Amino acid sequence: MAFIVDVTNHMNELNTKLQKRGQYAHEMFAQTKAFQGKLKLLKCQTKRHNLTHFTTVHELCADNELSGKDTEYAAELQKLTDEFERRFCDFQKQDLAMRIFATPISVDVDDVPPALQMELIELQSSDALRKKFGELGLKEFYPHIKHDCPNLKMYATKNGSLRINVYLRTVLFESELHEISFSNTDSRYQS
16 A cells, blocks of 8 residues: 555656646656656666655565565556556657757757758757747747748647647546556456
């Protein structure tokens, strides 16, 4: 039970970050990628008998009670990682779109859709536009470039709308995770 409490605490931290108002999709995506990295770290450490980031487990369980549990915990973390990746796989496909939106002055022009390439070269070559990007937030920057880079502005508007989809996906993900049983008796998670 202590293991479930710790995992739920980690998930609640992510959920709280994702509910912060005014975030763009790329910011939320970065948080989900960070959480995936944390899950991988937890799984690797657990396999090595290192439960450092499971504070409730440390507080409530004696070392002899943990014997053999690390393998079970690692398996459960792998299931959670797999489920997380399955539910957010469509956002992995949007990684380039979010990088274009968040960092148009540094994205590799060869990687972007052809309709944006010439405008991005103009943007990246213009000291004035690069300076504006640094001075203004994304919300103010994109309206500022509507005449210089209309395709990029339209692309940014579309990308900004991903915010709602990311949040809804997260809410659905969180509600279903509460149903996950961390015992081997749950046939939905059997190998």
